[in-house]
Amino acid sequence: MPATPTPHDTVNAAQSITRATIEAAASRIALHIIETPLIESPRLNDKLGIRLLVKAECLQHTGSFKLRGASNAVWSLDDKVTDVVAFSSGNHAQGVARAAASRGLQATIVMPKDSPAGKIEGTKAYGASVVLYDRYTESREEIGADIAAKTKAHLIKPYDDARVIAGQGTVGLEIAAQAAAKQAKIDAILCCCGGGGLIAGMSIAASDQIPGVKIWSAEPEFYDDTLRSLTSGEIQTADINQPSICDAIVTPQPGQLTFPINKQLLSGGAVITDRDALQAIATAFKHLKIVIEPGGAAALAAVLTGQYPQGASTVVAVASGGNIDKQMFQRALDEGPLF
Template structure:
């Protein structure tokens, strides 16, 4: 995994992924106590940064391998990214999704043309085992959601854009398995070394933050039970963790309530729809300003695929 792979991914993504803007608001600056730059990857195709990694990985396959089709496991955002990238390459895609994933994400994945296979996440069924068995049975190429170099390379293109659009200071990134965090950190280490990446996680699922402290990969006690479904992963990736440990600053942790408040503020002042897991970095910038360094902070809103009912309830409760 290296910077050259990110540059190559940027070339393959040219004309297919959107370059998302940097947004700001004086109201949010006041809350954060500094200039706050927001990178809304919720405006990316399929509503999250995951399209970048999906296209990067699929487009790099040989024509013969790609034609057989791909398989992925995901709670929703990687699923949608793979489904659309596969459709635009005219190849089959099978997505293994948890049966408690948001209905909108399951519907969207099917809408992009993928076959969805549900597994029992609350019951402890392994998505990896289901995915690997189907891959062997059907001859599909498994594209992991974060612990895959070509996926990390695609996510790293977010960092290339931040280096051009933002300023020095901490860059806060919503973190599950660490693909986006690792990719941005690798990109900024080469293009904007004064910017420091910080992974942000929800309370109870802070495996990356704990791993960075202990120096070894730590696991979460459970895979469910938090509103931030997009970033609930069992543990950091074997590939992503060493990159993050080497290049990133300490992890930050936010509550569900803080994520929800950030969703509301993003809607009110940026006119941006963020899902809970996609809003944790913004929440850290707004409500944990004492733990952030520099006169400027950049927060990545990683996704906006929120259930409409949940979004309406969040606006009503926290607005």
């Protein structure tokens, strides 16, 4: 796959991801992932005045949904591939490292040197080689492409890859099936959005299976590039020099493959502050008993601050990851829950 797809390639690749490819991904990765639960708290529901279902993808192996897309990509590879390379702030890193190990491949992961220590430790623990870079002055895409060229390793991009998007889409299939089992009619789904791979894949599956569902992105302050792009109709960029604790989703702009999908399937978006994320983490600790990281808390933070489609009475928030260091978690507990 070329480093920058042409517009024609992009349209083809985006259109190639369908319910059928997502179902194929689900079969391919079934033995490598767990079906994460859709949890709720009656007390929190009472306080919010809606039924809030949380897709606890933080419980996924490697601590985030990223294992789904990484596993679908790795297990779609030709048998001749021996090495893979990826660039990631930490969750895709661990997903690719674990997926590669499950197939006996060697992984090299390019990570920002200011990634949470636990994410770097985790990536190494899954057997990958880690190359650190400065995310303010260096391009991870260039470093990843260089390593791929030198080592003949196959590059697995974090979101602009149809196999990865289809893998993440399995979250949407599960949400639809789990809600049906609870006899819950979902009005809206909120999902965090960095490059947009999770929300794109999830939206393809969910909008196919849940007629009329409204899907919103949830992004950190300063990194609301997808919402601004949805509003303007064209890809907008974020100023990556702005600070955010939501390390998992601070990407410079929407993806070339993901944005056309999200433009078609999303109806709006929420923007949350660092404080909103911390309070969401503390609320999840108190009421839901799950550990979530700042970026993984974005959708929950949006719902807790009243940012969801008007009139929705049953809302899903995807809690995408739980790879948070002790210091940040303690900061969230000190901030305290919103409810």
